[in-house]
Amino acid sequence: MDFDVDESVTALRAQVRAFLAQELTPELDEEVYRSGVSHDATFVRRLAERGWVGPGWERPDGGSPLGPYEVHALVDELTKAEAPTYAITTTQMVANVIRAVGSAALRAEILPRFLRGEVTIALGMTEPEVGSDVAGVRTRARPEGDHWIVDGQKMFTTNGHITDYIFLLTRTRPDGPKHAGLTLFLVRLDQPGIEVQAVHTLSGERTNIVYLSDVVVEDRWRIGDVDGGWRALMIALQDEHSAPFSPHLARLLEAVEQWARESGRIEQPEVSERLARWATALEVARLLELRTTWLAANGRVPVAEGPMSKLFGTESLVRAAEDLTELVGPDALRGRLDPSAPVGGRIEHALRFSLGTTIYAGTSEIQRNIIAQQGLGLPRG
Numbered sequence: 261m262d263f264d265v266d267e268s269v270t271a272l273r274a275q276v277r278a279f280l281a282q283e284l285t286p287e288l289d290e291e292v293y294r295s296g297v298s299h300d301a302t303f304v305r306r307l308a309e310r311g312w313v314g315p316g317w318e319r320p321d322g323g324s325p326l327g328p329y330e331v332h333a334l335v336d337e338l339t340k341a342e343a344p345t346y347a348i349t350t351t352q353m354v355a356n357v358i359r360a361v362g363s364a365a366l367r368a369e370i371l372p373r374f375l376r377g378e379v380t381i382a383l384g385m386t387e388p389e390v391g392s393d394v395a396g397v398r399t400r401a402r403p404e405g406d407h408w409i410v411d412g413q414k415m416f417t418t419n420g421h422i423t424d425y426i427f428l429l430t431r432t433r434p435d436g437p438k439h440a441g442l443t444l445f446l447v448r449l450d451q452p453g454i455e456v457q458a459v460h461t462l463s464g465e466r467t468n469i470v471y472l473s474d475v476v477v478e479d480r481w482r483i484g485d486v487d488g489g490w491r492a493l494m495i496a497l498q499d500e501h502s503a504p505f506s507p508h509l510a511r512l513l514e515a516v517e518q519w520a521r522e523s524g525r526i527e528q529p530e531v532s533e534r535l536a537r538w539a540t541a542l543e544v545a546r547l548l549e550l551r552t553t554w555l556a557a558n559g560r561v562p563v564a565e566g567p568m569s570k571l572f573g574t575e576s577l578v579r580a581a582e583d584l585t586e587l588v589g590p591d592a593l594r595g596r597l598d599p600s601a602p603v604g605g606r607i608e609h610a611l612r613f614s615l616g617t618t619i620y621a622g623t624s625e626i627q628r629n630i631i632a633q634q635g636l637g638l639p640r641g
């Protein structure tokens with residue numbers, strides 16, 4: 261295994277940091293924190309101008325795509341800075357599916373706009389009664405002439421109140437095996453029959469419930485085959501399982517180190533012992549992420565390695581946030597809006613934020629199931 265991290269990667273990191281210093285202004289950072297919405301149209305357009313939306317894709321203007329380790333470094337820097345990139349990340353996941361199985365017309369309609377940073381797509385898989393067992397979705401799509409009628413409800417549709425489309429997983433065949441009766445659609449969110457309601461999470465992120473009632477969807481918005489949604493969905497879910505979480509841990513460690521220096525506790529053995537413990541976990545998390553990048557760069561799908569990376573990164577983040585909160589003491593629980601909060605409330609935010617990371621993109625239990633079955637070849641539990 262050779263992580264081909266050469267000077268082009270180092271140079272790119274420097275470019276991204278310079279970009280962030282200019283574009284991620286304190287005002288934008290404040291707006292993202294207060295709203296809980298990780299998207300800003302201007303910021304995304306600026307990313308697109310640099311070729312950093314769909315960064316690994318061939319560019320229509322002939323420019324070179326970034327290599328896999330450059331893409332990894334770009335995502336790492338943006339995530340560490342908490343840049344407002346969540347909506348464009350979900351859009352990239354769906355764009356990958358459309359590129360793989362979408363019709364020529366759908367590809368022509370969506371993909372160039374995606375690369376220009378002009379289109380956003382929320383993920384519509386989860387429902388009130390259906391989360392981990394996503395193949396059990398009940399939202400129905402019924403054929404009627406050259407279109408479909410959709411009825412149902414989606415839960416935790418993050419950014420669904422601001423995105424152009426929802427990537428909608430529906431049931432098109434009510435009988436037979438559940439995995440064989442699913443179809444995916446790209447559905448505009450600003451049309452009759454759709455209502456979006458806010459859900460505010462403990463971590464401060466805003467997400468949504470989306471109600472769909474007699475929504476008319478033309479067949480040209482179907483992604484992939486009728487009843488063939490499961491295979492297409494796997495493309496998106498594997499991307500999700502490989503998302504990096506080590507940048508969040510790195511940010512937390514930097515905050516606690518800064519607190520230790522500012523509070524004069526940096527020389528205490530307890531401080532160095534705990535920081536060293538989590539620095540080691542950070543290193544392992546980074547290596548696991550680089551391993552998934554290496555596999556993808558070598559044409560292999562990180563079926564179990566992505567889940568290993570997600571599981572380790574997120575569970576380390578939760579444990580580190582708890583351990584370092586205990587180290588700092590009750591003051592660590594002061595939030596960003598409290599002027600007396602240590603290091604601008606970053607420790608308190610990390611503690612709340614960490615909890616959701618072991619739930620979305622597949623819970624820890626589901627990641628363990630995938631590792632056991634796909635990685636170790638164990639029977640289904």
Ligand SMILES: Cc1cc2nc3c(=O)[nH]c(=O)nc-3n(C[C@H](O)[C@H](O)[C@H](O)COP(=O)(O)OP(=O)(O)OC[C@H]3O[C@@H](n4cnc5c(N)ncnc54)[C@H](O)[C@@H]3O)c2cc1C
Pocket residue numbers: 382383384385386388389390391392393415416417418419461465467616619620621622623624625626629
């Ligand atoms: C902040 C946030 C943002 C989200 N954003 C989106 C989004 O944009 N789009 C979207 O579609 N979804 C989104 N989700 C939903 C997320 O993907 C689901 O919450 C997740 O898949 C778990 O589903 P659930 O909440 O229904 O829990 P359940 O599936 O009901 O699970 C409940 C518990 O049972 C465990 N469990 C379930 N099945 C098994 C099993 N087979 N083996 C062992 N244990 C099991 C789970 O691990 C969990 O601990 C988001 C969630 C959060 C918290």
